[in-house]
Amino acid sequence: MRFTLKKDKSGVVVVGVEGQLIVGNRQELKQKVLDALEEGSRKFIIDFSKTGYIDSSGLGVLVSLSKKIREQGGELRLAGLNADLQTLFELTKLDTLFAITRTAEEALAAF
Amino acid sequence: MTLRLDVTSDSMKLDVPSDLGMVGDAVELVATHLPPGTLSPRRISFNLRTALAEALGNAIRYGTGEDPRRTVRVRVELGSEFVRIHVIDDGAGFDHRRLPDPTHPENVAREFGRGLFVIRNLVDDVEFNEKGNGICLTLRAG
Numbered sequence: 327m328r329f330t331l332k333k334d335k336s337g338v339v340v341v342g343v344e345g346q347l348i349v350g351n352r353q354e355l356k357q358k359v360l361d362a363l364e365e366g367s368r369k370f371i372i373d374f375s376k377t378g379y380i381d382s383s384g385l386g387v388l389v390s391l392s393k394k395i396r397e398q399g400g401e402l403r404l405a406g407l408n409a410d411l412q413t414l415f416e417l418t419k420l421d422t423l424f425a426i427t428r429t430a431e432e433a434l435a436a437f
Numbered sequence: 438m439t440l441r442l443d444v445t446s447d448s449m450k451l452d453v454p455s456d457l458g459m460v461g462d463a464v465e466l467v468a469t470h471l472p473p474g475t476l477s478p479r480r481i482s483f484n485l486r487t488a489l490a491e492a493l494g495n496a497i498r499y500g501t502g503e504d505p506r507r508t509v510r511v512r513v514e515l516g517s518e519f520v521r522i523h524v525i526d527d528g529a530g531f532d533h534r535r536l537p538d539p540t541h542p543e544n545v546a547r548e549f550g551r552g553l554f555v556i557r558n559l560v561d562d563v564e565f566n567e568k569g570n571g572i573c574l575t576l577r578a579g
């Protein structure tokens with residue numbers, strides 16, 4: 327399990343989630359994104375292309391982060407969901423809350 | 438803290454300290470010791486791991502109050518046609534019938550309240566014990 331943060335030349339922060347996003351590590355992800363928000367970043371992509379599974383706490387932290395980023399005039403986009411994760415977002419109707427793209431590159435291009 | 442998994446030909450047994458940081462390791466331990474053949478690798482990778490993480494997270498957070506002196510018991514029955522996972526805490530239990538629908542428009546943007554909904558959608562059968570402090574997840578072969 328590992329989170330990576332990279333800022334591209336246009337200032338978009340791309341967060342990679344390797345392994346899983348669950349109740350035991352969601353606070354770490356939340357803090358990393360909030361730190362970047364505090365430092366002035368406003369555009370975020372969370373890339374799940376290397377993610378195995380996400381539990382409801384992980385989904386919850388995405389909802390929370392999206393709200394906090396929007397409150398600061400920014401946007402959070404999601405990318406790289408595999409078929410199972412895409413289904414999870416559809417079942418929970420969270421696909422209606424987030425802009426979701428197939429790849430992080432597509433999300434970057436859409437900003 | 439280390440976890441110890443007891444494995445027999447038809448069962449697995451694991452006691453998990455009430456610490457949310459242990460959930461990922463506990464899930465991996467169970468998932469990687471399942472005998473091949475009953476569940477597809479994809480269902481082990483996603484359905485079983487997610488549902489077990491949910492059940493353990495709920496038991497640790499709400500059942501045992503994240504008190505690391507307490508433990509959550511995981512018992513796994515291994516059948517030729519099913520895998521059945523029992524997650525039991527020593528808490529007061531809860532009424533699973535009184536949870537709001539997380540997909541209702543009023544609830545979709547809430548941070549919490551999706552756990553049981555997610556479990557129900559990932560496994561074939563969900564049962565609770567009478568006290569409400571034990572959940573049983575059944576995944577049938579395939």
